[in-house]
Amino acid sequence: MNSRRTSRHLRLWQVLIVAGLFTIWHVTTHPTLLPPLYFDNPNKAAFFFGQPLEVLSRVWIWFSSGSIYEHLWVTLLETVLAFAIGTVSGLVVGLWLALSPTAAALFDPYIKAVNSMPRVILAPIFGVWFGLGMASKVALGVTLVFFIVFFNVYQGVREVSHTVLANARVLGASERQLLRHVYVPSAMSWVFASLHNSVGLAFVGAVVGEYLGSSRGVGYLILQAEGTFDINSVFAGILVLTAFALVLDGIVTLAERRLMLWQPRSGETERI
Amino acid sequence: MQAAPALALEHITVTFVSEGAARFTAIRDATLVVRPGEFVSVVGPTGCGKSTLLNIAAGLLTPSAGSVRVFGEPLAGLNRNSGYLFQTEALLPWRTALDNVTIGLEFRGLAREVAVRQAEGWLLRVGLRGHGHRYPHQLSGGMRKRVALAQTLILDPQIILMDEPFSALDIQTRQLMENELLELWSANRKSVVFITHDLEEAISLSDRVVVLSAGPEARPIGEYEIDLPRPRDVAEIRLTPRFIELHTKIWQTMKQEVLKGYEQQKNQ
Ligand SMILES: Nc1ncnc2c1ncn2[C@@H]1O[C@H](COP(=O)(O)OP(=O)(O)OP(=O)(O)O)[C@@H](O)[C@H]1O
């Protein structure tokens, strides 16, 4: 079977499903289009669930007037900063603990404790410490990203093949060269494997932080709309966030392809 | 006075202690001396301690008792005079074939361009020209062995330790590689310790064959000078009467050990 055609069929179906969902949404919420199913008042469905056309036009206004860009930019910046800081610190601490067993043994219970703590709870505290600006959101994202990266680096260093390590030593590597040419690449492969996860969590940290108190960002837009019972804007915000997350995920996938060339992937043959 | 041996393992005993298991003496009182420029093969049944002995020679493992001397000097830490071809996969998977070959030179602080030029020469010599950009997982098992060979030989070690380097290859490729190895070796004679469980391979390559007894407590139980003329072709030399004579003689010693080793592993 032609795989190109299969994937085109797949795309068509995916679009149809979205269109179908929106149609159902529209039909069930548009006042007086259907006899009331559940609510006694015909406007109540729209009040609780919004209306797709309204939601889309809200999105359209945000983009055409340009008012959304400032918020998107803030959320993006928070996500990127949280991701970068969390990854670098996770990498450093992970390498350090994996390479010095004494430190690992000493800190083990604390790491377990901090990791099992529901860290979203920290958001209000960060708000107090770092104010309502970007810093508190970045801090929340960092606490989420750090542990993912940390555990993967830790694992990556421990999984380094014994023979590869011995080989590098025999070939003359100093301790620093071992770190740079053996431990870090091995750890990085695990970090990349968790890239989707950590970018996703950086994003969650940013949005949740904004939602709990801020003056800018997409999370703030949603918070504001909820304050005025503007359900259509809430849904519009969610829609924008979803699209944004998909774009981020796509970028991660591209980065992964570039950086993980050396790893075997299944199905690398080309069909002719 | 005679020059000091390149490698002298004297009265080596190796006892492994692992948690929750009884102590295990893999090698007891083994002595192996390799002269400069000599090609020595070590044969023995599987699991007898051949890799262990080589790890001792490379300085990756410290013997429980006995001494290791390299060109007369007692060995402390890694053996800086030796190159090691491991039995299992040892290439860095995140480096291309070319970068794997250059890495030893880079560790020594050579400029990248110089290292690359030399590495390209070595890839050519092991028959991998044009494969330098591939990652290990994109190479066949035989190709990976050849990259590993280039990776080791580019550093021009005085002592080359090889642990069953060709055992995963089919017989034709294997004979090609054996001939290539002999050619490389005779151009620039270094000491070689070549581990194998294939007696024919051992005889056709070496100046001397050492037979290890079955483990535990393995030790050399026979040494045989191989007086076959060089240069040799590993395929043709197997048909000569002298080869067959040597093979018969060594096999007499080895046979009992192989059977013993097999019985032991079966009964474990
Ligand atoms: N780190 C270790 N701890 C405990 N026992 C070990 C260890 N390494 C090797 N051994 C044991 O020592 C013996 C010799 O192992 P070795 O790897 O040297 O065998 P070998 O002769 O190279 O075998 P093969 O031909 O199959 O490669 C084996 O019985 C093995 O189980």
Ligand SMILES: [Mg+2]
């Ligand atoms: Mg072995």
